[in-house]
Amino acid sequence: MTSTLAQPQAAPRISGRLFAALRGETRLVRLALGVVALHVVDDNFLQPAPGTSAGDHLASGLVPLALLGLAAVVYQRLRSGLRAALAATLGGIGIAIGIPSAYLLAEGAFPGDGVTGLLALAAGLVLLSSAPVVLWRSRRPGRWRRARTVVGGLLLGVVLLSTVVFPVAVAYVYTHAGRVAVTPDLGVPLERAAVTTEDGLRLAAWYAPSGNGAAVVVFPGATRTEEARMLLRHGYGVLLLEPRGQGGSEGDVVRWAGDRDLLAGAAYLAGRPDVHAGRIGAIGFSIGGENLLEAAARSDAFAAVVSEGAGSRVGDADATGADRILAAPMLAVMTAATAVFSNQGPPPPIVERIGSIAPRPVLLVYAEPGVGDESTRQPEYFAAAGEPKELWKVPGSAHTGGIEAQPEEYERRVVGFLDRALLGRP
Numbered sequence: 001m002t003s004t005l006a007q008p009q010a011a012p013r014i015s016g017r018l019f020a021a022l023r024g025e026t027r028l029v030r031l032a033l034g035v036v037a038l039h040v041v042d043d044n045f046l047q048p049a050p051g052t053s054a055g056d057h058l059a060s061g062l063v064p065l066a067l068l069g070l071a072a073v074v075y076q077r078l079r080s081g082l083r084a085a086l087a088a089t090l091g092g093i094g095i096a097i098g099i100p101s102a103y104l105l106a107e108g109a110f111p112g113d114g115v116t117g118l119l120a121l122a123a124g125l126v127l128l129s130s131a132p133v134v135l136w137r138s139r140r141p142g143r144w145r146r147a148r149t150v151v152g153g154l155l156l157g158v159v160l161l162s163t164v165v166f167p168v169a170v171a172y173v174y175t176h177a178g179r180v181a182v183t184p185d186l187g188v189p190l191e192r193a194a195v196t197t198e199d200g201l202r203l204a205a206w207y208a209p210s211g212n213g214a215a216v217v218v219f220p221g222a223t224r225t226e227e228a229r230m231l232l233r234h235g236y237g238v239l240l241l242e243p244r245g246q247g248g249s250e251g252d253v254v255r256w257a258g259d260r261d262l263l264a265g266a267a268y269l270a271g272r273p274d275v276h277a278g279r280i281g282a283i284g285f286s287i288g289g290e291n292l293l294e295a296a297a298r299s300d301a302f303a304a305v306v307s308e309g310a311g312s313r314v315g316d317a318d319a320t321g322a323d324r325i326l327a328a329p330m331l332a333v334m335t336a337a338t339a340v341f342s343n344q345g346p347p348p349p350i351v352e353r354i355g356s357i358a359p360r361p362v363l364l365v366y367a368e369p370g371v372g373d374e375s376t377r378q379p380e381y382f383a384a385a386g387e388p389k390e391l392w393k394v395p396g397s398a399h400t401g402g403i404e405a406q407p408e409e410y411e412r413r414v415v416g417f418l419d420r421a422l423l424g425r426p
Contacts, residue, residue, distance in 0.1 A: 025137075026076045032126045033123070035123035040068070047112040058343070063340050081135070085157065089160045091128030092124065096168065097120045097121070100173060101114040102121060163330050167331070175341040181204065188208050193205035197263075203244065203261055204249045205242065215239060215281075217281070219243070220241070226404070230411050237275055244258075254344055256342055257344060263299055285308050286310070289310035290307070304417065306362075312377055351380050352384075355386050363391075363417045367399050375393075
């Protein structure tokens with residue numbers, strides 16, 4: 001009889017405690033931080049990307065959890081202005097953490113950890129909206145004091161937005177959002193290629209056999225169908241290769257590790273009976289172009305290198321004087337955050353590495369102004385490269401849009417370059 005009466009009373013007690021918890025500012029903030037932490041645990045340890053394990057995510061999992069835990073502990077001890085700043089900062093980051101899940105949901109490729117990702121986005125909105133409430137409740141009488149509070153809060157918000165929220169958000173999205181899986185259509189039969197990286201990841205790849213004894217890795221490949229068809233018309237074998245964590249490839253989205261993916265593609269082509277030794281080239285686009293230059297500097301697997309749209313890596317920029325001084329904190333935070341979320345340090349600067357590719361030929365292609373400082377970086381890369389080398393600024397081109405802007409000239413230059421390097425044609 002006693003247990004029968006206790007059951008209906010349990011639900012009101014539980015709901016009452018929940019509502020009481022939500023009424024407190026600190027409790028609400030800590031609950032929101034816990035929701036963001038839940039997604040961190042889910043993403044890194046409970047449902048890691050295919051081909052990876054929890055042990056591969058120690059930095060990307062433990063560092064954010066430690067910072068969120070520290071924020072939950074110190075929040076109540078801070079003054080109202082600092083509490084509002086902390087809530088707004090973590091709110092912005094929480095929203096960024098949820099963006100990849102929202103993006104993949106919109107693309108019809110909802111990930112296993114997508115539910116906690118959307119919850120993290122909602123928790124970020126709660127944290128962000130709590131900041132002005134905290135300031136309003138802590139307002140003091142007197143016009144001057146109120147104005148000082150508002151101006152001080154705005155200035156602090158601008159500093160935190162530029163030096164913490166923006167760079168961390170960019171780093172997180174950069175390391176967690178990528179292209180969804182698509183199947184390329186080149187108008188010819190394609191083989192599913194078995195490409196495995198040195199660290200054990202299986203990459204999505206398709207291969208069209210060579211007719212002239214030479215083959216080219218196209219990276220990223222699934223969407224670069226015009227360039228692939230151009231190569232096929234001239235008899236080249238084409239390996240369309242997708243980076244790790246993107247387009248059906250295993251692994252995390254670690255764009256700094258693309259050189260490993262490219263070298264795995266070269267190893268696959270080296271084992272093909274239709275590809276002759278010393279006749280493997282590659283075309284990389286945007287970040288893929290940057291990855292290709294590093295891969296070619298590391299190994300002599302590629303006898304010809306075409307890099308289109310390579311610019312500056314995340315956390316690096318062409319700024320001088322006062323601009324460089326002002327941008328330095330943001331760039332440092334962005335680099336550190338990208339390293340944490342990638343569980344990997346940044347690659348060396350391209351300008352220090354490109355000279356190692358010689359005497360294998362390099363063709364650099366870029367747009368003006370392009371993206372990621374490519375219009376300023378490309379001349380620097382060209383100057384640092386050894387001979388033989390070529391540089392082409394494509395008139396009227398958007399970023400990596402050379403073949404659309406100048407199709408005939410693009411084909412003449414790129415195919416001519418590959419013919420000379422891989423086939424020995426004049």
